Amino acid sequence: MEFLAGSLLELIVQTSTNLPPDVRAAMSMTAAAETPATQSAQALDIILSNVDMAADDTGAICQDTGMPTFVVHTPVGVNQIHLRKAIHAAVAEATRLGKLRPNSVDSITGKNSGNNLGPETPVIHFEQWEEDEIEIKLVLKGGGCENMNAQYSVPCQLDHLGRADRNLEGVRKCILHAVWKAQGLGCAPGALGVCIGSDRAHGYELAKGQLFRTLDDVNPDANLAKLEAEIMEEANKLGVGAMGFGGKASLIGCKITAANRLPASFFVSVAYDCWAFRRLGVRLDASTGAIARWLYRDPARKVEKLAKSEGFALTGREVVLTPPLTEAQMRALKVGDVVLITGEMFTGRDNVHAYLMKNPPPVDLNGAVLYHCGPVMLKEGERWTVKAAGPTTSMREEPYQADVIKRYGVRAVIGKGGMGAKTLAALKDFGAVYLNAIGGAAQFYARTVQEVLGVSLMEFGIPEAMWHLRVKGFAAIVTMDAHGGSLHADVEHATGAALETLQKA
Ligand code: SF4
Secondary structure (H helix, E strand, O other): OOOHHHHHHHHHHHHHHOOOHHHHHHHHHHHHHOOOOOHHHHHHHHHHHHHHHHHHHOOOOOOOOOEEEEEEEEEOOOOHHHHHHHHHHHHHHHHHOOOOOOOOEOOOOOOEOOOOOEOOEOEEEEEEEOOOOEEEEEEEEOHHHHOOOEEEEOOEEEOOOEEEOOOHHHHHHHHHHHHHHHOOOOOOOEEEEEEEEOOHHHHHHHHHHHHHOOOOOOOOOHHHHHHHHHHHHHHOOOOOOHHHOOOOOOEEEEEEEEEOOOOOOOEEEEEEEOOOOEEEEEEEOOOOOOEEEEEOOOOOOOOOOOOOOOOOOOOOOOEEEOOOOOHHHHHOOOOOOEEEEEEEEEEOOHHHHHHHHHOOOOOOOOOOEEEOOOOEEEEEOOEEEEEEOOOOEHHHHHHHHHHHHHHHOOOEEEEEOOOOHHHHHHHHHHOOEEEEOOOOOHHHHHOOEEEEEEEEOHHHOOOOOEEEEEEEEEEEEEEEOOOOOEHHHHHHHHHHHHHHHHHHO
16 A cells, blocks of 8 residues: 555545535636625635635635545445554544644643544444445534534424424524525535434435535435425525525535435434535556546646635725724724735634633734634744634624723724624723624635744643734735724624525515
8 A cells, every 4th residue: 555645645635625527617616706896705706715825826716624434335344444544543643734724632631632533533434335436425514514504303483584494494493594694604605414304313424425425416315405406495595694694596506415314313413614615536446556647626627726816805995904903993993894904913713812812912912913813833943833824603702702802901892704693792881893804714824924933822722722923915805893883793693584484485
């Protein structure tokens, strides 16, 4: 198996950096159909540029490279213990090269292993089969979309949709409800894998397994094919839009399977993947480990550029912000304004926010910009460089954010997906804003970082440390302002009304 290590590394690198053709085609169609010059269209422009940048530079499409999940089929006689060790080694090497973010955290101590290895990470499912080759499929699904997975036990009562019964109509309601609940938190537009039936644990596994189908395939079961088509049509009438900004697209795919269940149980399990839908596979020669062929992509075909323009088309109406920021500057901003930040900012996510509840900040946060981001960083000599740096889901910081703003004078919080009522009230009371950056646009934002000025709280590990960055032209949209305005609340309300229309239709 002299080629096995190289083949596995290539599979991981390509999956992390090069979106498969079916997802590219779906995102291209989504962008073409969006109303020009809307916030959703601007987000899609950045997303498409980011996909191109990632493929050009073999950089991670999104900084959250997720829980690596491998599905492996082996001919009888192949040593699975050997294969598992080789997959572990390839995952560690891809992490060392900055193609995967160190994402494996001890759930008891909170310590990051630093190499994506640890109890039950990566996830590897083995199956035997009667073919001669080894097949390895890989999906990298990030935490933001993983947190948007949903499981329903029907019959149940759903917001805006009423009762979901134990039939396909009830299943339809559950799936639409999951799309509505996700809003932009999972970096819409998303792709769904769904399982009807099974038990709780296996239902989720089967739902995730549906993400290995290509977006343009047709379900061989006529009932499920019909349901998939209905969901695509109806979900895309809800108006979630890219990043939940409001717009035409909510989904780029919906794939459904059904499994037998216990008489007493009826689960609908939904695996929500984001637009950064990273999934590839290879067939390997079972004696050498060499790649016999790729699944989902044709490496001989040139990767076509997706973006029609260079990322974010500037209009001249953007507000340039140079931290430290003042209360007056923040109160002058309104929902919908586009800002360009030039100057210094600090990253801070879950561990940093928890730390700030009990300890003073390691840096002066007065007038500061706090970026919810867990970047991919590499140390080259004595210098840190940013390899990927998009926003993470802000809602996780909702229990802390208002206090952080109040205690330390933070003026702008950047993240994705928006925040809740407590933060909105703090923005109003203390004169600050929430800025939505484009989720998953890790290469786009990494290019705005001119210098890594320092790092604090490194004991939390690379994604959770507080990085001190100097950026230039960092673009984001004001989605929560100091006047009580929230685009997220508006879109949630409007899409809820749209769900009710579908219910009555
Ligand atoms: S695109 Fe968004 S949801 Fe997907 S992995 Fe990246 S940050 Fe998470």
